[in-house]
Amino acid sequence: MHEYSIVQSLVDSVAAAVGTRTDAVVRSVRVSIGEVAGVDCGLLTTAYEVFRAGTLCENAAMTIDRIPARWECPLCGAAIPRGAVLQCPQCHEPAFMAAGDEIILQRVELEVA
Amino acid sequence: MCQDCGCGDTNLVPLELQTRILARNDSTAEHNRQHFRERGIFTVNLMGSPGSGKTAVLEATARMFKNGRRLAAIAGDLATDNDAARLVRAGIRSCAIETGQACHLDAEMVHHELHHLDLEGVEFLFIENVGNLVCPAVYDLGQSVNVVALSVTEGEDKPLKYPTMFAKADLVLLTKLDLLPHLPNVDMTAIRNAIAKVMPDPHIIRMSAQDDAGVDGWVAWLRERRAAQVHEVVSA
Numbered sequence: 001m002h003e004y005s006i007v008q009s010l011v012d013s014v015a016a017a018v019g020t021r022t023d024a025v026v027r028s029v030r031v032s033i034g035e036v037a038g039v040d041c042g043l044l045t046t047a048y049e050v051f052r053a054g055t056l057c058e059n060a061a062m063t064i065d066r067i068p069a070r071w072e073c074p075l076c077g078a079a080i081p082r083g084a085v086l087q088c089p090q091c092h093e094p095a096f097m098a099a100g101d102e103i104i105l106q107r108v109e110l111e112v113a
Numbered sequence: 114m115c116q117d118c119g120c121g122d123t124n125l126v127p128l129e130l131q132t133r134i135l136a137r138n139d140s141t142a143e144h145n146r147q148h149f150r151e152r153g154i155f156t157v158n159l160m161g162s163p164g165s166g167k168t169a170v171l172e173a174t175a176r177m178f179k180n181g182r183r184l185a186a187i188a189g190d191l192a193t194d195n196d197a198a199r200l201v202r203a204g205i206r207s208c209a210i211e212t213g214q215a216c217h218l219d220a221e222m223v224h225h226e227l228h229h230l231d232l233e234g235v236e237f238l239f240i241e242n243v244g245n246l247v248c249p250a251v252y253d254l255g256q257s258v259n260v261v262a263l264s265v266t267e268g269e270d271k272p273l274k275y276p277t278m279f280a281k282a283d284l285v286l287l288t289k290l291d292l293l294p295h296l297p298n299v300d301m302t303a304i305r306n307a308i309a310k311v312m313p314d315p316h317i318i319r320m321s322a323q324d325d326a327g328v329d330g331w332v333a334w335l336r337e338r339r340a341a342q343v344h345e346v347v348s349a
């Protein structure tokens with residue numbers, strides 16, 4: 001289970017974003033997790049709840065946006081439907097993943113006095 | 114907002130970031146990749162379930178190379194250095210990364226080992242990742258290619274259950290082919306079809322480490338891909 005190490009990296013990323021604003025309190029964190037990113041959102045939430053205590057994310061609720069996987073033909077742009085062979089039926093080109101592998105910190109909200 | 118009335122209310126300041134959470138791992142991986150490419154080393158991130166035959170693939174690979182000096186391996190293992198010891202016996206320079214609780218290798222662990230392993234004259238470096246079909250696919254190590262070992266006994270729908278790993282694979286090694294006569298119900302076409310639904314450009318090599326069938330095709334693939342990498346570096 002690597003969700004703990006993802007949370008560790010998440011907290012580090014938040015710290016880098018907060019930088020020198022040491023008087024600010026992080027109130028919320030929003031992340032995007034792709035459907036085939038290899039990250040389990042349930043486990044990520046659990047890991048976050050356990051791990052955030054004592055870090056600068058202690059008072060920050062986390063929201064996860066789940067990004068569905070999308071495969072497309074690189075030539076004609078046709079979408080390859082879910083569960084189909086990952087090749088364009090017209091061009092016979094291997095599809096590419098247009099979305100679905102993101103592990104991204106989108107935004108944080110800081111409370112400043 | 115409330116600075117005027119002095120009620121002590123606070124302001125919420127949003128920071129739009131859009132940063133990759135694993136950015137630090139990615140940059141270490143890129144550093145490793147630079148090391149490899151400069152030295153003409155072709156690096157394979159070998160992944161797969163526990164027992165899929167990863168170490169056996171590397172032992173078979175060593176048998177095909179007359180000069181074992183060209184090969185090196187890093188073996189990730191939860192608790193032992195058995196795999197690294199097997200590889201050393203097979204004639205491959207190897208070291209172990211004991212991952213303990215960690216379910217995957219990351220770029221930092223590999224970087225650490227790089228500065229421990231003598232890579233003089235090495236053309237192929239194999240990183241045997243922790244046996245696990247989920248986590249290893251998430252962490253870039255700086256490899257040239259991702260290879261998944263999938264044994265014929267694992268069930269035809271295994272690729273469909275672990276799409277992430279196969280989506281990122283450059284090659285699937287279908288291992289333990291020698292067992293097929295004992296497995297009348299295993300449907301090779303079904304395995305191929307499942308792989309094609311999760312891997313956009315499916316390259317599959319069937320092999321057996323028991324009788325070395327197909328290992329020549331795997332070694333030819335490695336040589337071809339390494340030559341392409343060396344050419345790319347030279348012309349860059």
Ligand SMILES: Nc1nc2c(ncn2[C@@H]2O[C@H](COP(=O)(O)OP(=O)(O)O)[C@@H](O)[C@H]2O)c(=O)[nH]1
Pocket residue numbers: 161162163164165166167168169170244262288289290291292320321322323324
């Ligand atoms: N019959 C047969 N058994 C194999 C083959 N490759 C590996 N094995 C056996 O499968 C088990 C697991 O192999 P190993 O290489 O340790 O798998 P790993 O955990 O993926 O490194 C061992 O008992 C091997 O002897 C093969 O090609 N044919």
Ligand SMILES: [Mg+2]
Pocket residue numbers: 167168169196241
């Ligand atoms: Mg092994």
Ligand SMILES: [Zn+2]
Pocket residue numbers: 001002003216217247248
């Ligand atoms: Zn994991």
Ligand SMILES: [Zn+2]
Pocket residue numbers: 073074075076077078088089090091092093
């Ligand atoms: Zn097309």
Ligand SMILES: [Zn+2]
Pocket residue numbers: 144148224
């Ligand atoms: Zn270095």
